[in-house]
Amino acid sequence: MSDLKGLVRVQKKLPVNIFFLELIIVLLFFSVSGAVILKMFATADKLESKSSITESAVMDVQSAAEMYARNGDMRGAVEKLYGSGWYVENADGSVTVFLDEMRQPLLTPDVREKYCTVSLTFSEQRSRGMCGEFCELTAVVLLYVDGGEEAYRQVSSAYIPDFERGAQV
Numbered sequence: 001m002s003d004l005k006g007l008v009r010v011q012k013k014l015p016v017n018i019f020f021l022e023l024i025i026v027l028l029f030f031s032v033s034g035a036v037i038l039k040m041f042a043t044a045d046k047l048e049s050k051s052s053i054t055e056s057a058v059m060d061v062q063s064a065a066e067m068y069a070r071n072g073d074m075r076g077a078v079e080k081l082y083g084s085g086w087y088v089e090n091a092d093g094s095v096t097v098f099l100d101e102m103r104q105p106l107l108t109p110d111v112r113e114k115y116c117t118v119s120l121t122f123s124e125q126r127s128r129g130m131c132g133e134f135c136e137l138t139a140v141v142l143l144y145v146d147g148g149e150e151a152y153r154q155v156s157s158a159y160i161p162d163f164e165r166g167a168q169v
Helices: 017-071 075-084 109-115 163-168
Strands: 095-099 118-128 132-143 149-161
Touching: 017 075, 017 118, 017 132, 017 149, 075 095, 075 118
Parallel strands: none
Antiparallel strands: 095 118, 118 132, 132 149
């Protein structure tokens, strides 16, 4: 028995299992690929939301321009789109409508600060001619999703004839 105490136990070396190593590398690859694809989907969703908001705002601007072309009344066109009192009068005579992501107008400053995603600013210039009045409407769309960048600008015009004055000339 004393002979056995002097023997040192030899442990078997287990060979590195290549299959498990390959499996770990494949799992790592799929996890990195999944993270990249998830980021791409999140970015695509954000861009789609921004595009949708911009498209709705541009449609509103074009609708206001069509109404303005009929009679040359800026405030009347804005009121037909959003209702009376849902716009803010600016010092330069222009009007601004602040909208949330569902295109609902926002009036109070605290609500605008929280929920405003887009603003539409309408301004007009008028010049009187011999036979009528030339009216020009400028509409600017600002997106607040990216910090208030200008997304769209449209200039529309309307000529309002003055038949009485034209007959005198």
